[in-house]
Amino acid sequence: MQMNFNEERPIYIQISEGIEDAILSGAFQEESQIPSITELSVNYRINPATALKGINILVDEGNIYKKRGVGMFVAEGAVERLTFKRREKFYGNYIRNLVDEAKRLEITKDEIKTMIERGFEDEHRD
Amino acid sequence: MSIEIKDVSKNFGTTQALSRVNLTFDNNKIYGLLGRNGAGKTTLLNIITNRIFADEGEVIVDGIPSKENDQALQKIYMMSEKNYYPTNMKIKEIFAWTKNFYQDFDMDYAKKLADLFDLNINKNVKSLSTGYTSIFKVIIALSVNTPYVLLDEPVLGLDANHRDIFYKLLIEKYSNFPCTIVISTHLIEEVSTVIEDVIIIRNGTIIKNQSREELLSQGYTISGKASSVDSFIVDKNVIGTETIGGLKSAFILGSINKETIPTDLEVTKLDLQKLFVQLTNA
Amino acid sequence: MNIKAATKYQLNDYNKSLRVYYLVILLVIIFLTLLDTIWGGNGDGTYNGFESSSIIFLFICGLNSFKTTFLMMLQNGTSRKSMFIGNITSILTVSFAMSVLDRILSLLANIIGNAIGGLSYSGLFDLLYSHRLENLNSFVFQLEIILLTWMVYTAVTIGGYFITILYYRMNTALKVIVSVGVPASILFIIPLLDYMVLDGKISALRNKFIYFIFGEPGANANPYSLLLACLLGIIIVQGLSWLLIKRAVDKN
CATH class of the missing domain: 3.40.50.300 (P-loop containing nucleotide triphosphate hydrolases)
Known part of the structure; x- marks a missing residue:
């Protein structure tokens, strides 16, 4: 799980989104264990309270559950729920920003379409 | 304790x-x-x-x-x-x-x-x-x-x-x-x-x-073209500004209303370091 | 409470220098004994008083045992009060150990010296109070000397300690004034004042004090006068030290 914190949004939200990404990409499979609060906070040099706050978002949404004394696991159906949630936010998070930036750069609608096609074709990008 | x-x-x-x-x-x-x-x-x-x-x-x-x-x-x-x-x-x-x-x-x-x-x-x-x-x-x-x-x-x-x-x-x-x-x-x-x-x-x-x-949620940073930033911040509680070339960032205390922000300005979170510098200057 | 740790720490402070010191003393005894055996012929040699070197040693120890310890105590969450109690405990312990050790060494040096050649040794207080042997048995006399040495050693150490704290508490200007003023007063101003204005009243008082402690010239001295003087000195100086330590702060 890679995470580079930026100061644009609160860290706990970035933590929760980072774990969401890992679940969606299959790095954390459903019913598999995810790193503990301590591991997360040590690894990312963040306050454990912050890590907990981030994890709690996922717990509240039912995508992570805790087993007492064992650890935290990805809930069944998490991928489906997260995919749905992310799709809902896709327009606001990506399309609007894309269009705003395109306007600043004076990129036309058609040029964007070409780029999107290029993006889909280019499987080997990082 | x-x-x-x-x-x-x-x-x-x-x-x-x-x-x-x-x-x-x-x-x-x-x-x-x-x-x-x-x-x-x-x-x-x-x-x-x-x-x-x-x-x-x-x-x-x-x-x-x-x-x-x-x-x-x-x-x-x-x-x-x-x-x-x-x-x-x-x-x-x-x-x-x-x-x-x-x-x-x-x-x-x-x-x-x-x-x-x-x-x-x-x-x-x-x-x-x-x-x-x-x-x-x-x-x-x-x-x-x-x-x-x-x-x-x-x-x-x-x-x-x-x-x-x-x-x-x-x-x-x-x-x-x-x-x-x-x-x-x-x-x-x-x-x-x-x-x-x-x-x-x-x-x-x-x-x-x-x-x-x-502390960080009590304000935000707005940046963009200096003239746009200046007109946006007139009625805001500005704790400090930074200017690089024609670009300006303003650090503002107060809640944010996304609807009122002109499209050519960018909003980001306050950053502790910058907030600190602004609060402890002078 | 941290008194135990504070005492242990301050005791340990003496450890290394004590070992070096006694090594030197032993070497001196051996050297003098050998010297007398080889070159002394059949004449009777005498030497005396390594208590005086113990006194100088302890005074210097006292001078050196404040600042480093104080900072160490501050770093380790120990109050000035615990440090102070630990300090007097360790001084009393070290002085006692040294007075016993010095007594044993004195007796040994004397026995060995006499056995090998005609070299005899007397301790500082042997000379001063030997007249008491007429009425006391030798064992009680030894105990008396140990007790007396103990108090003298303690008084000297806390004297050194007091001077150091005094200097620690003073600012630079005061330090200069005291460093110049005190020797000048003792060597120059007070004698002059005494001579010109007070008709020798001060020196008369001083003599009275000295006679009280060491006896009138020619008369036999009472060891308990010196003991009493030391005890009073210890209480007064240690009281002053506490007043200074109580408000001492980190100047790091």
């Missing part, structure tokens, strides 16, 4: 170092005590640990006034920027004496950390570089297991690698054995993710004392 600082004032000659400071360090939290050099951070910590005396006010540790009280003082370990250990003493002797004074000092853990940092404990204090002088004190602070640990500029002279190890060890220690940690520093960026609460001190007065998230 807390350290309460009540109405503490301190003057050095005609300079007022602290002026009626009221503050509470609660149980098991990591605090950032932030201030510019000379703001009064070390003076405050020195009063808490009875190294110097307040002119007025008192410090209460878990209900006991800390002034000249071993029972209260034993609950606190302070790592100072300056060295208080005999310079001709070997590090391993210092560890052994620390164990005499602080019974919960974990000798095995201290030795393990010394290995981790490549610190030769057979050396004496005087022969250590600035970085390693910080390291041996950091090791004691991490091994001493007191309910309160005060760290005054802990990463002084440490290279990037050692700093990273230090912060990770600190968080690990804190996760496994929760205690109250106060990190006093002027290097905000490094500690900003580690601390839970922020205390900003300026000219001997506490100007901010709240959770980090809360």
Whole structure:
């Protein structure tokens, strides 16, 4: 799980989104264990309270559950729920920003379409 | 369980170092005590640990006034920027004496950390570089297991690698054995993710004392073309601005209404370092 | 409470220098004994008083035992009060150990010296109070000397300690004034004042004091006068030291 914190949004939200990404990409499979609060906070040099706050978002949404004394696991159906949630936010998070930036750069609608096609074709990008 | 600082004032000659400071360090939290050099951070910590005396006010540790009280003082370990250990003493002797004074000092853990940092404990204090002088004190602070640990500029002279190890060890220690940690520093960026609460001190007065998230959510940064930014901020509570070429960033306190923001301006979160610089300027 | 640790720490402070000191003393005894055996012929040699060197040694120890210890105590969450109690405890312990050791060494040096050649040794107080042997048995006399030595050693050490704290508490200007003023007063101003204005009243008082402690010239001295003087000195100086330590702060 890679995470580079930026100061644009609160860290706990970035933590929760980072774990969401890992679940969606299959790095954390459903019913598999995810790193503990301590591991997360040590690894990312963040306050454990912050890590907990981030994890709690996922717990509240039912995508992570805790087993007492064992650890935290990805809930069944998490991928489906997260995919749905992310799709809902896709327009606001990506399309609007894309269009705003395109306007600043004076990129036309058609040029964007070409780029999107290029993006889909280019499987080997990082 | 807390350290309460009540109405503490301190003057050095005609300079007022602290002026009626009221503050509470609660149980098991990591605090950032932030201030510019000379703001009064070390003076405050020195009063808490009875190294110097307040002119007025008192410090209460878990209900006991800390002034000249071993029972209260034993609950606190302070790592100072300056060295208080005999310079001709070997590090391993210092560890052994620390164990005499602080019974919960974990000798095995201290030795393990010394290995981790490549610190030769057979050396004496005087022969250590600035970085390693910080390291041996950091090791004691991490091994001493007191309910309160005060760290005054802990990463002084440490290279990037050692700093990273230090912060990770600190968080690990804190996760496994929760205690109250106060990190006093002027290097905000490094500690900003580690601390839970922020205390900003300026000219001997506490100007901010709240959770980090809360503090940062009280405002935002707006940036873009200087003229657009200027017209946007006219009626806002601006705490500071930065201009690079034709681009301007303004740091604003207050809530944000996304609808009213012109499309050519970008909104980002406040950043602790920048907020700190703005609040402590002049 | 941290008194135990504070005492242990301050006792340990003496450890290394004590070992070096006694090594030197032993070497001196051996050297003098050999010297007398080889070159002394059959004449009777005498030497005396390594208690005086112990006194100088302890005074210097007292001078050197404040600042480093104070900072170490501050670093280790120990109050000034615990440090102070630990300090007087360690001084009493070290002085006692040294007075016993010095007595044993004196007796040994004397026995060995006499056995090998005609070299006899007397301790500082043997000379002064030997007249008491007429009425006391030798064992009680030894105990009396140990007690007396103990108090003298303690008084000297806390004297050194007091001077150091005094200097620690003073600012630079005061330090200069005291450093110049005190020797000048003792050597120059007071004698002059005494001579020109007070008709020798001060020196008369001083003599009275000296006679009280060491006996009138020609008369036998009472060891308990010196003991009493030391005890009073210890209490007064240590009281002053506490007043100074109580408000001492970190100047690091």
